[in-house]
Amino acid sequence: DAGVTQSPTHLIKTRGQQVTLRCSPKSGHDTVSWYQQALGQGPQFIFQYYEEEERQRGNFPDRFSGHQFPNYSSELNVNALLLGDSALYLCASSLVGSYGYTFGSGTRLTVV
Amino acid sequence: AQSVTQPDIHITVSEGASLELRCNYSYGATPYLFWYVQSPGQGLQLLLKYFSGDTLVQGIKGFEAEFKRSQSSFNLRKPSVHWSDAAEYFCAVGVSFQKLVFGTGTRLLVSP
Numbered sequence: 001d002a003g004v005t006q007s008p009t010h011l012i013k014t015r016g017q018q019v020t021l022r023c024s025p026k027s028g029h030d031t032v033s034w035y036q037q038a039l040g041q042g043p044q045f046i047f048q049y050y051e052e053e054e055r056q057r058g059n060f061p062d063r064f065s066g067h068q069f070p071n072y073s074s075e076l077n078v079n080a081l082l083l084g085d086s087a088l089y090l091c092a093s094s095l096v097g098s099y100g101y102t103f104g105s106g107t108r109l110t111v112v
Numbered sequence: 113a114q115s116v117t118q119p120d121i122h123i124t125v126s127e128g129a130s131l132e133l134r135c136n137y138s139y140g141a142t143p144y145l146f147w148y149v150q151s152p153g154q155g156l157q158l159l160l161k162y163f164s165g166d167t168l169v170q171g172i173k174g175f176e177a178e179f180k181r182s183q184s185s186f187n188l189r190k191p192s193v194h195w196s197d198a199a200e201y202f203c204a205v206g207v208s209f210q211k212l213v214f215g216t217g218t219r220l221l222v223s224p
Contacts, residue, residue, distance in 0.1 A: 040217075041217070043214050048210065056211060090156065099206050101158070101212070103156040106155055
């Protein structure tokens with residue numbers, strides 16, 4: 001049974017560009033949450049998707065947006081990239097209402 | 113606002129020695145508390161969680177943690193550390209809608 005799959009694993013972008021990160025949740029899970037982990041920091045909650053809608057959002061600007069598809073997979077989009085967006089982006093899936101998260105290995109984004 | 117403090121950025125322990133990682137939280141209601149471990153280049157793996165009941169909780173890999181409401185603490189312990197335990201450890205508190213608020217992490221180094 002596959003866990004959470006994230007793609008790509010690494011990505012290098014230039015300031016001002018846009019990026020899309022992808023996440024396939026664990027089989028049977030219906031909720032996807034995204035976290036940003038800057039170097040030397042703990043993960044910070046970006047937002048959560050359930051039933052194709054944003055259910056809750058953390059303290060991130062509108063440049064960060066997302067989407068959830070009918071098959072529960074999800075995308076994280078970041079526009080107008082800044083150097084400070086360089087981080088490991090983690091996707092976590094779960095069942096709605098459950099703290100039983102499964103985390104993916106993350107996408108390492110470097111903005112130059 | 114909810115927050116988690118992990119006062120030790122790095123800890124070095126000799127292999128076979130005991131380990132205690134500190135975690136203090138700030139949360140108005142009864143907290144849901146978690147410990148996760150992250151190996152380099154990997155996502156987060158749940159070690160243990162506390163929701164209610166017995167304040168001493170057992171986890172995977174021989175870890176345990178004790179919830180102390182009076183001290184707002186949830187310290188992680190292991191009686192005998194193995195070299196494979198070297199990793200980054202994160203304490204987290206669960207808030208509304210399954211959102212996790214993480215501490216900044218403690219890097220565990222294991223010396224021979």
